[in-house]
Amino acid sequence: MRHLSLSSIALSMALVLGLPATAAASGATPPATAGSADAAAIRSAMMATWDKPEARLEVAPISIEGGHAVAGWIQGDRGGRALLRRDAQGQWLVAACGGDGLKDPKMLAMAGLSASAARSLASKVVQAESAMPAPRRALLSLFDGMVHMDAQGQHPPSAHPAH
Numbered sequence: 742m743r744h745l746s747l748s749s750i751a752l753s754m755a756l757v758l759g760l761p762a763t764a765a766a767s768g769a770t771p772p773a774t775a776g777s778a779d780a781a782a783i784r785s786a787m788m789a790t791w792d793k794p795e796a797r798l799e800v801a802p803i804s805i806e807g808g809h810a811v812a813g814w815i816q817g818d819r820g821g822r823a824l825l826r827r828d829a830q831g832q833w834l835v836a837a838c839g840g841d842g843l844k845d846p847k848m849l850a851m852a853g854l855s856a857s858a859a860r861s862l863a864s865k866v867v868q869a870e871s872a873m874p875a876p877r878r879a880l881l882s883l884f885d886g887m888v889h890m891d892a893q894g895q896h897p898p899s900a901h902p903a904h
Contacts, residue, residue, distance in 0.1 A: 780803040787823065806854070809862060821838055822866075837887055
């Protein structure tokens with residue numbers, strides 16, 4: 742697995758979870774899956790962590806299945822997906838960052854989802870992403886490997902020795 746810097750992760754998360762600054766300014770709306778209060782909370786949590794004035798984070802699409810979600814992100818020329826879980830207090834936390842593995846029901850089941858929830862979430866992700874333009878959708882596949890986050894939704898310090 743290739744090690745990525747926090748800024749690369751942040752850029753990837755931005756692309757998946759939000760709209761581009763130009764789209765937001767033009768009044769474009771996010772995909773239907775991103776219209777709920779949960780989707781807004783997911784977007785807000787990711788934006789608070791990774792959005793920077795010099796590296797705007799886009800979070801979309803967001804697909805939710807029960808207490809788990811997969812959010813696409815794009816930041817600059819990088820992208821990826823985030824697996825999120827809702828904690829006991831109802832807050833959404835990033836559990837892992839990855840690429841195409843977060844569309845795989847087997848990978849989602851290994852991350853703690855039931856087999857049926859994993860299949861459902863993977864299907865929702867594929868369906869939501871199919872509405873994206875192909876070049877933007879391709880950015881979501883750029884994140885190489887999987888980075889698991891700690892209980893607070895942050896990557897462990899040892900995950901990226903370059904920091």
